[in-house]
Amino acid sequence: MSTTDKIAGLKEILALDPKNSFARYGIAMELANRGEVDAALKEFDVLTEQNPDYVAAYFMSAQTLAKVGRNPDAAEKLKAGIACAARTGNRHALSEMQTMLDELDR
Secondary structure, eight states: OOHHHHHHHHHHHHHHOTTOHHHHHHHHHHHHHTTOHHHHHHHHHHHHHHOTTOHHHHHHHHHHHHHTTOHHHHHHHHHHHHHHHHHHTOHHHHHHHHHHHHHHTO
8 A cells, every 4th residue: 555545544534533643643654754744743743732642643753853853843842752651651652752862962
């Protein structure tokens, strides 16, 4: 299945359920993988606004930002993600994001 087909299928899901976090995350990831950074970041932002406890969205948003050299923005996303992971008890994600934040600070 092509990326375009995946995005189209996920958008169909969102048309039926605009707050479907899994579909929105999938779209953001596909856009990021295609190099459509701004569109991907917009989807990650909508996702975290609609579902502030979706830990992976913060981490993948930060990784997307770091890939294009936007380290200060990536650090801010990581800090928000670390707070989210702490709030939701996701110690594994918290550890991964803290490690990435420490690497960005070097």
